Every structure is written in structure tokens, then in C-alpha cells.
Amino acid sequence: MDQRMRSASDNLLSAVVPLLKLLCLTVIGLILAHPRTQIIPRATFKLLSKLVFALFLPCLIFVHLGQSVTLDDVLLWWFVPVNVLISTAIGCALGYIVALICRPPPQFFRFTVIMTGFGNTGNLPIAIVGSVCHSSDNPFGPGCHRTGIAYVSFAQWVAVILVYTFVYHMMEPPMEYYEIVSEDNEIVEEPINNISMPLLHEAEWPGIVDKGTRHSKKPFIARVFMSISGSSNTFPDIDFSEEGGADVGPSSPKSLRCLAEPKVIRRIRVVAEETPIRHILQPPTIASLLALIVGMVPVLKDFVFGYDAPLSFITDSLDILAGAVVPSVMLILGGMLAEGPNDSALGIRTTIGITIARLVVLPMIGIVVVALADKWHLLIEGDQMYRFVLLLQYTTPSAILLGAIASLRNYAVKEASALLFWQHICAVVSLSLYIAIYFKLLSYV
Template structure:
């Protein structure tokens, strides 16, 4: 009898020990990456403080441009080009779809939240974007690098293979996120339009018009009638044909497209590097020339790889430096700020989990690839994209409010990301 009790106690002790070790491992993989992010951000915050002042606002702006124009494209090109093949492009097709679905459902949820909390009218679209557009690049790269660095990572992969594949998955969806930010978010974050008064309209006509137009606005009715009659007679004597109208319309559209900054905004360095990596990685001959050791152009790729290694620490320093402003003098109000932060960190991830689990049950995801599903889940669990804040600053509307949202989200992300990582590891394993 005593032996049976002893055996049961030993069994319970072993189960408890295994549970304790499992819980400790889960907390390690969930909390440690976020702590590393905060430490890097703390360095940036300290360097940007008035006591040190090594990273003032202008330096952070230049460093941010350097990251997105050089370091990030180099990292995407080397990691994505090395891991991608024509077959993997076909297998990874759900990654960009996941990004689009995440932004769509997130913005729909943001629209509902904006209807409920009723932010200031000029920040209605701002609320939708801050909830719907997540950070699918910078922080996931840091988390993947932190988890894969350990040889006993939960995915059972070699650290190098784990990091390369993880970065490739993230990069494969990042170009889609960049297109969404520089098109949809760029349009949504436009400053609110004000209707000019009659005096303002008259002033615009007088300033922008030429001499003849000003004379028409202040001149006699006879001059206006003469001009109108001359204008009408010219139109009647020379009416374009349908073919000429089509050609003129196409020419106007082409001139508008050439002058528009839309193409320039879409063709950002990360997007271009992603496309080049996909083309070269999917072409076996080109891939051997650039990514095989001792190949002709491997020295070039290896140089880009060294530059790409500076991306993660630099972007974290910039993020930490940007938090120096704190909440600032935001005009959103407490209710709207709390609604945006809570919705982005705690209500959007369950939607993403539902999307990924549904896709997995439907057979859309590669079988037995836990790292792949983990990256998909990360794309739904991040704070608002830093690029959204950059676009708000670029548009000149909501820059202080975006800084406040990013400040609170990244402070609270240590708790939210840890919770979701623990849940995801439990779901995957």
C-alpha cells in the first residue's frame, strides 16, 4: 500500500516537474524576445534623451531612411533570395494573402471601433489605419532571430536554417505590406479637406490666374461676352473626333501617372529588393551565380548580407528614440487612444488565429511546417506598423497622435506579445 502511494507521489512529482519545465520553456520563448526588443529600444531611448543627445530627431530620421533604403532591402534580398525557389513561391502563396486578409479584417474592425468610440472627425480614418495596419516586418524579424538563435528552438531546426527560412517567410509578405501602406494607408491618412469660402475662391482665382483671367474677373461684361463668343466659335469650328478624344484621354492619364508619386511610393527599395530576390531565387542559373559559395557574384551577395545584419539593431534604436516624445499632446482623447491600443493588441490577434487555423484545416498551408504557421500568426499579433506613423508624418496630419499610439502599444506589447506567443506555441505544439 505504501509502495503504491509512493509510486503515485513520484508520478505526480514528475508530471509537475514536466509541466514546470514546459511552462518555463514557453515563457522563455515568449518573453525573452520581447525583452530583447525593449532593451534595444531602451538604448535608443537613452541615446535620444537630452542628457546624451546622440540620436536627435534629425539623426533618427536619417537613420530610418538608411534602414529602409539600404539595410532592410539588403536583408530581404539575401535572405529571401537564398531561401526561395519556384516551388516555394507556389507553396508560400498564402503568405501575401494572409497579409491582405489581416489588413482587411483589421481595417473592418477599426471601422466598427471608430463608429462606436466616435473619435474627432478628422481622425476617423486615422483610427481605422492605426488598428488595421500591423507591423509585419521589423518586430517579427527580431522575434524570429531571437527564437531561432537557440539550438533548442521549438521548431526543431538548425539555427541557421530556422533564421533563414523565418526571414524568408517574413520578407515574402513584407512587400505586400509595403504596397498596402504606400497606397491605402497613404490615401487614408490624407489631411482632411476644408471647403474654401467665397473670398478664398476669389483670391485663388486672382493669384493663380493670368492677366487675362484677372481682367475677366474684374473687367466689364462686354469683354466677357467677347471672350465667350470667341471660345464657343473655336470649339464649334474644331471638334475632335471620337478617336482623338480617346487618344487625348490616354495622353492625359499617362501624363498624370508620370507626374503622380504613386509609382514612386510603391516602388520602394524593400519592394524592389523583394521582387529581385523572387526573380533570382526562382531562376536556378541566377541563383547559383549569386547565392552559391565561391560563385561569380557571391562576394556581392555576401557584402549585402553584412549590411543587412545592421537592420534589426538600427530600426530598434530608431523606434526607441521615437518614443522620447511619449504620449505628447495627442488630440485623440483617452477613450479613442485606449480603444485603438486595446483593439490592435488584443482583438485583432484572435481574428488572425481564426484565419490561419481555417487555412490550415482547408489544406492551404504546407504540411508539418510549424515555423510557417508561426510566422503567419506573428503577422496578426504585432503593434501598429512604424511605416504608418512615418506616412502620418509625411502627410502632415496626425504625427503626434501616431507617436502617442506607437508609444503606448510598444509599452504594452511586452504583455500582449508574450500572451499570444505562449498561446501560439501551445496551439502549434
Template structure:
């Protein structure tokens, strides 16, 4: 990664999310969508172009004799590796940033009438007393709290809650971490990824699942569009603004980031696939 500057792939995904979200916030501030769709608009503009379409494009591109790598096999291997290397960051962004942005507002529901923009906290007047859904935890025994083991557990539990690790450690993220560990450790790589690996069936299973992933995603998308494409409460103006921002404003920003990185020497020289 350090010698070939491939660390820029996940870093680029983060920069693309930041720049896209800034564009989304600007667009949402101008068009002022309904209150319940303000953050929705920002998220769909900011991360809407992060998806699995590049995998389809790579498969088609590498079958062409004039592909960037020359060799179709090497083209597929490099292209899938580069795209996958950036997508695991997209999974982390999805389960952290997007999850928080689409969480219900303080009012408890998105559908609030007579409001255009969200507020950070509800008004101070006429606020019902908040009752916790779960009872407070029972007090710990004094000897457990004062013990070294109890302090360590309490500190780890505090970190677990503050960092929201339960939310972050989702199956796609765990799988990505395991894949990088296996690929980076020579012993584990020989057990799973080489042609004569004793556990090669794991790799074959992943390849089979990977080939059916995109058709399944498209089927699920089609199922979601059975009633109608979109929500009537979103409005035509907001829908048009999201499409315009994603297709016209966000791509030049991404191209600008990559071009600047190339000018600064962050991209590997001579790597046409990159």
C-alpha cells in the same frame, strides 16, 4: 510555392489587413474619434501589428536548442524566408491602402472643427472654385494622337495614372520583386546567392544592412517620441481603444484565419516553423 502551400503567406497578410481594418472600422464607429483621426484609427488597428518584430523573435527562437526546425541554421533560414515573403506584401499595402487612407480629406486639412466623422465630399454650398495646381497639358499634334505609337503611349499613360504605379513602385517593392526574380531564375541565383557566386558581395551587403535595420528603426521611433508619446488631440479614449483592439481583438482574428487555413489543408503538413 505550390507544392508547399507557401503561397498562403502573402495571402495571409492580405486577409490579416482586411480583418484588422474591419475591426478598426467597428472600433472607430463605436468610439467616434476626432474627425482628423477616424481613418488614422482604422489604419493603426488594421496594419499596426505588421512589422519587423517577428524577425527579432525568429533570431532569438532559433538560438534555442528546442527550436521548431531542430537545426539553428535551418530555423533561421526558413523563418527569415517566411517572414520576408510576407513582408513584401506589407510594403505594397503600406504604399497603396495606407497611403490612401492617410491622404488629406477633401477639405484639404485634417484639422476640421465641430465634426466627428469624415464625409466623402464637401458640402455643395459655399465651395470655392477649385483651381488646378498645374496648367492643363497642351494639346497633342493631331498626327501624334492618330498614330499607332501615340495611341499606345496614351493608353500606357492612362494605365500608369489609373493604377498609380508611381506610388506603388517604391524602392522596397522594387527590391522585393527583384529578389524574387533572382531567387526564381537558376542562372541569376548562381550569380548572386550561392556560396561561390561571383556577385556574392551583393548578398553580403544586404545582410549587413539587414542587421542594422531594426536598431535604426528603433532609434527613429525613439526620436519621434522625444516631445511626448502621441498627439494630445487624439485623446485618451481613442488611444486606449487602438491599443485594446491591436492587442486583444486583432490577434485572435489572425489566429482564426491561420487555424481555418490549417483545417482546410492550405498549410504544409509537418512544417513546424510554418
């Protein structure tokens, strides 16, 4: 009995201590960036986030994923990206239920669904894995850090594709969010909400706000399909003649294609062309692709990785840079939280509903999903870190990247910053609780 109690207390301690380490780093960032102290200006945190995004994080992904992955591993790890899709689908379903129960303002219905469905699958799980594996007595063995980072990195490309397709369009500003201003017989659309929060925008994906198209801040899809639905609205329809440019003569190939194309298909094509999927090739994604290519080709892997590899001095240098990811990410998070929550029109009831669904209910469902996957032999046999990363995908707060998307689309920027603030405050407790539960469950697997 005494040994069982000691084991339970050890599991709790092993779960709480890594988060306390991360919390200390976050508090330091909060103190450095707090408006009353301003020891380090906001611009410095923005530059630090760019370093993380363009240098530190790609180095971390390349070194750890490249060393760990093989062609056989890619076939074995298939459930990691699939689990991202499952967790997102379940989260969006929960968000829909929250929206029905809590009844947020109509313009924030889709926002409620997205903020509940999409968790942080990148920087925060990497920081948690790094902190858990930092001590020598971690419950996952000596290869804990390398394999954990590899699993997290392997799932990132799915999240990036979802952000630039599904999330991008779901976060489109509703029609009622805009007002029509008529000047000199020209109709101009002006956004009502123009609140910005720089650190929030730069925290995970610097420069994403500059990746928009000419329709990013407009209700694009609604206007494209408005004539099909037959709804009457004062907003002008999209001028499809613009897409042809100079080549729009009656005998041009583009005009012939448009004449032969059904109206619905043509409008779907226009929406697809305006989707900024081309921006998925960012430094972390490129590092993941390079790591997979090098890791799956034994000749290249032996040339780049290993003590006797000709390019080992380069990978060692990259590994040194990779060590800056965890402290930098947590300092940036602290700087973001130092700005405090903005005023939000979302409502307290909806904010609490999203937070409970994301941080309390979804992890419970995640335990069931991972347990069923394990029972059906879909997971790697005996690999506890693999299961831990899968469970983490259900446990993290909403992705900070959603704040940048909100700014990119000029939709619910204040509400995103306030919700992310309160979720990350509450996540200190929920993450500690669930990581302790995961350690307990994984000790019996």
C-alpha cells in the same frame, strides 16, 4: 505532471527572452536619444534609418529570400501575402466597430479604421524573428532565421501596394481640416495642423514625406467628386483643364478623349493618376524582386548563392551588412519613443479602443484564421515558422509607416505619434503573451 509544467515554463521563457533582448536594444536607443541626455542627436537616428532602408534591409531581404525561395516555393507561399490582405480587412472591420463604439471626433473616423487595420508587417516582425532565432535552442530548427526572414520579406510587397493606394487615400485630410484664405482674389488652402515629428517620419520609410504630389496635403478626392454628389461647399473644384498641359486645343487627342469620356470615369482616372503608386519601387521592394528572380532561376541561384558560387564573396558581404538590421531598427524605435507622446485630440477612449482591438482582439481572430487555413490544408505541412509568421501579422502594433503617411497627407500627425507611442509600450506585454501562446499552440501542430 512535473514534465508538463517544465515544458510550459520553457515555452514561456522561449517567448519572453527574445522580446527582452529587443527591449534592451530599444531602451538603449531611448537613453541615447532622450532629450535630457542627447548622447546621440536626432539627425544621427535619421541617418541610421536611411542606412537601414537603403542598405541594411535590402541586403537582408536579398540574401535570405534569394537563398530560400524557388519557383515551387512561390506557389507554396501564396497564403503569406493573402494573409496580409485578410488581417488588414479584419483589422479595418474592427477599426470601424471601434469608431462606432468609441465615437472619436468626426475628422478622425477614417484614421481610427486605418490605425486599427494596418499593422507592422516589415521591420518589427523581422526583428522578432531574428531575436527568436538568435539562440540555438529555438523551437523552429536550424533554418529558423533564413526561412523566417524569407516569409516576412515575401509579404512586404503587398503591404507597400496597400500603403500607396488604399492607405494613401483613406488618410486624406477631411474638408473641415482646412480653412479658406482669400488673398488678392486667389483662393489658397492652408492646413491647420502642421505638427511634425521627424523620427516618426523617418523610422521605417525615409523620404516618404517627399514623395507627395501637388494634391497630397489637400482633400483631393472629396473635391474631385464634389460636383457629382451635388454637395455644396466653398472649396474650389479641381481644374481638369490643367491635366492637358499645352496640348488642350479643340482638335487635340486629349481634348477629344475628355469629350468622349463620361464625367465619372474621367474623375476616377484623375484620382488614379494622382495616386503615387510609382513610388513602390523602393530599395526593399527592388531587393525582393531581385531575390525572387535570382531564386526562381536555378542557374542564377547557383551563380550567386552557395559556398562554391562565383559571387559568394558578394553575398557574404551583403550578409554581414544584413546583420545590422535588427539592432538598428530597435535603436531607431527607442529614439522614436524617447520623444514621448504628443498631445492628441483623439481621446483616451478611442486610443484605448484601438490599442485593445489591435493588440488583444485581432491576435485572437488571427489564431482562428490560421487554424482554419491549416484545417483546410492551405498551409505548408509541418512548417512551424510559416505558421508563426502568419500569426505575427495579426499581433504587431500599428505600422510606424502610418505616421509618415499622416505627415505626407498633413492629417492627424499628433494623433498618429501619440497612438504609436502607447501601442508600442503596450505591445511589450501583448507580444510576450501571444508569442508564448503561439509557441504553445505550434508545439502541438
